[in-house]
Amino acid sequence: MATHRFDPNFTKNVINAIGPKTSPRLRQLMTGLIKHVHDFARENELTVDEWLAGVKLLNWAGQTSDDRRNEGQLLCDVIGLESLIDEITFTRAGEAKDAPIATAILGPFFRADTPWRQNGEDIVKTKPANGEMVFMHGQVLDFASKKPLVESTVEVWLASTNGLYEQQDPIQEEFNLRGKFKTGEEGRYSFYCLRPTPYPVPNDGPEGKLLELMDRHPFRPAHIHIIAMHNGYRPLTTQIFDREDKYLDNDSVFAVKDSLVVDFVPRKGDPQASLELNYDIKLVMFDAVNGA
Amino acid sequence: MATHRFDPNFTKNVINAIGPKTSPRLRQLMTGLIKHVHDFARENELTVDEWLAGVKLLNWAGQTSDDRRNEGQLLCDVIGLESLIDEITFTRAGEAKDAPIATAILGPFFRADTPWRQNGEDIVKTKPANGEMVFMHGQVLDFASKKPLVESTVEVWLASTNGLYEQQDPIQEEFNLRGKFKTGEEGRYSFYCLRPTPYPVPNDGPEGKLLELMDRHPFRPAHIHIIAMHNGYRPLTTQIFDREDKYLDNDSVFAVKDSLVVDFVPRKGDPQASLELNYDIKLVMFDAVNGA
Numbered sequence: 001m002a003t004h005r006f007d008p009n010f011t012k013n014v015i016n017a018i019g020p021k022t023s024p025r026l027r028q029l030m031t032g033l034i035k036h037v038h039d040f041a042r043e044n045e046l047t048v049d050e051w052l053a054g055v056k057l058l059n060w061a062g063q064t065s066d067d068r069r070n071e072g073q074l075l076c077d078v079i080g081l082e083s084l085i086d087e088i089t090f091t092r093a094g095e096a097k098d099a100p101i102a103t104a105i106l107g108p109f110f111r112a113d114t115p116w117r118q119n120g121e122d123i124v125k126t127k128p129a130n131g132e133m134v135f136m137h138g139q140v141l142d143f144a145s146k147k148p149l150v151e152s153t154v155e156v157w158l159a160s161t162n163g164l165y166e167q168q169d170p171i172q173e174e175f176n177l178r179g180k181f182k183t184g185e186e187g188r189y190s191f192y193c194l195r196p197t198p199y200p201v202p203n204d205g206p207e208g209k210l211l212e213l214m215d216r217h218p219f220r221p222a223h224i225h226i227i228a229m230h231n232g233y234r235p236l237t238t239q240i241f242d243r244e245d246k247y248l249d250n251d252s253v254f255a256v257k258d259s260l261v262v263d264f265v266p267r268k269g270d271p272q273a274s275l276e277l278n279y280d281i282k283l284v285m286f287d288a289v290n291g292a
Numbered sequence: 293m294a295t296h297r298f299d300p301n302f303t304k305n306v307i308n309a310i311g312p313k314t315s316p317r318l319r320q321l322m323t324g325l326i327k328h329v330h331d332f333a334r335e336n337e338l339t340v341d342e343w344l345a346g347v348k349l350l351n352w353a354g355q356t357s358d359d360r361r362n363e364g365q366l367l368c369d370v371i372g373l374e375s376l377i378d379e380i381t382f383t384r385a386g387e388a389k390d391a392p393i394a395t396a397i398l399g400p401f402f403r404a405d406t407p408w409r410q411n412g413e414d415i416v417k418t419k420p421a422n423g424e425m426v427f428m429h430g431q432v433l434d435f436a437s438k439k440p441l442v443e444s445t446v447e448v449w450l451a452s453t454n455g456l457y458e459q460q461d462p463i464q465e466e467f468n469l470r471g472k473f474k475t476g477e478e479g480r481y482s483f484y485c486l487r488p489t490p491y492p493v494p495n496d497g498p499e500g501k502l503l504e505l506m507d508r509h510p511f512r513p514a515h516i517h518i519i520a521m522h523n524g525y526r527p528l529t530t531q532i533f534d535r536e537d538k539y540l541d542n543d544s545v546f547a548v549k550d551s552l553v554v555d556f557v558p559r560k561g562d563p564q565a566s567l568e569l570n571y572d573i574k575l576v577m578f579d580a581v582n583g584a
Contacts, residue, residue: 005383006376006379006380006383007379010372010375010376010379010546011372011376013372013546014371014372014546017506017508017542017546018506018507018508019506019507019508020507021507022505022506022507026505026506027506028336029336029338029342030371030505030506032332032335032336033332033371034371034372036328036329036331036332037328037371037373038372038373038376039328040324040325040328041373041376041377041380042376042380043324044320044321044324045380045384046321046377046380047377047380047381048377048378048381048398050321051368051373051374051377052365055362055364055365055368056364058350058353058354058364059353059354059357059362059363059364060354061350061351061354062350062351062352062353062354062355062356062357062364063354063355063357064354065351065354065355070347070351071351072347072348072350072351072354073344073347076343076347079306079322079325079326079329080302080303080305080306080326080330081329081330081333081343082343083302084298084302084303084330084333084334085333085338085339085340085343086340087298087299087302088298088333088334088337088338088339089339089340091297091298092337106340213314213318213322214309214310214311214314214318214319214322215310215311215312215313215314216309216310216311250309254302254305254306254309
């Protein structure tokens with residue numbers, strides 16, 4: 001621990017209070033957490049008022065969280081923690097050669113109860129006036145062999161053009177812009193959705209307050225969330241980003257990776273959509289990666 | 293920052309996102325916080341599940357907090373943070389020679405609206421069957437000159453013998469075992485109270501869960517909270533501890549300092565109390581301390 005003018009035994013005493021029945025991993029995590037929190041307080045000579053302001057922010061996060069909103073997670077997102085943990089997970093799992101598709105954070109708007117949809121279905125159940133329709137399609141493939149994976153699950157969700165996911169927005173039909181698809185022959189999936197648009201993360205709670213205090217904008221670049229799964233393969237959680245978005249370089253939650261940027265191209269002769277996105281998803285077998 | 297196998301620019305990018313209008317102090321604190329949080333995550337290769345468990349605990353703290361309970365603060369207390377900040381504050385303010393009375397944490401049970409009492413008043417408004425009555429008295433003095441300070445404010449609060457402060461306990465009268473006193477001639481204050489008893493910190497919320505996970509007992513040694521103030525003097529927030537308490541060496545919130553340990557002695561000829569505590573409070577003028 002760093003040298004400082006405070007009681008040199010204090011942190012050690014707090015760590016040593018951890019009892020013998022604690023699991024080794026929890027002991028490791030609490031030891032690290034206590035050291036870093038204490039070092040942070042000492043290095044910055046944190047005042048009572050500053051500490052209490054932080055406690056208030058944390059309590060506020062819990063108070064504004066419920067089944068549909070997780071402000072504790074949002075606070076972590078704006079300091080990059082969720083994206084960092086995503087990178088750690090990806091690095092640990094993917095230390096095989098030839099990195100598969102990059103991962104990205106799950107984010108707070110995932111819903112476990114998203115309904116199944118038919119391939120080719122339009123998931124825009126509530127149409128905004130200003131939306132551009134997209135036909136998104138592709139194959140789920142084995143990363144190594146490029147073999148199509150029939151009966152994979154592809155789950156997607158995105159915000160509407162007003163910047164809100166359906167569970168944040170009383171105007172949208174439930175499960176609007178969400179769907180789970182089962183791949184058919186040649187591992188193909190397809191659906192109609194909106195071209196995603198950039199949106200601000202919620203600014204009426206502690207996350208918004210923290211961003212304001214840090215003089216940062218709240219925008220996320222336009223993206224579509226994807227989870228893909230197939231038996232025997234490592235599940236993939238990612239996001240794909242619109243190359244034309246102006247927030248690509250300064251995502252408020254630091255989730256963009258170059259390999260996740262995609263191009264929406266004009267689609268001809270389809271009355272249902274003026275744009276098209278062809279996106280293949282490559283999954284890695286459990287055996288092929290270390291420790292997975 | 294430490295060497296590691298993850299993106300070497302990630303933390304820098306998150307810090308550099310802080311905008312130009314942020315106050316210098318907030319920039320310093322957020323920079324330090326982001327570095328420590330990221331280092332903690334990388335050093336321990338924090339998993340998604342572990343991180344989400346932490347988020348859940350933090351959200352739970354907010355959800356169980358209200359006007360009468362501050363679980364965010366309690367969580368900080370059990371990892372020693374409030375006591376450490378108290379030490380930092382005391383060190384910064386008291387770098388004059390001849391340290392005055394040591395400070396101790398305010399704790400979560402302070403109430404700003406505690407009523408005034410008369411000197412000599414009994415603050416045990418709800419008598420427990422098993423309480424030992426104490427006559428506590430003393431003088432408020434100038435630390436340097438030992439001159440008595442008339443019209444000082446002395447505020448005290450303590451838990452009852454069931455381990456609960458009045459706001460936690462429907463059985464106790466409101467403001468039981470609390471009072472604010474104005475010192476009279478020779479700077480004297482006095483009141484009747486209970487001999488304090490050890491008690492566990494709340495164990496029905498995230499603080500209790502964290503203690504259980506760390507295999508630690510929840511007890512605080514018996515103590516009386518004191519705040520003393522006088523115009524032109526630095527306010528003192530402290531706690532005094534009963535020398536006979538068995539938890540003196542392992543306070544669950546790490547607040548005990550040797551100089552704050554006191555002796556309750558037998559009191560003769562007073563039908564109202566079998567014990568006595570004579571405790572003088574020394575305050576330091578604002579001019580006498582650096583930076584205060």
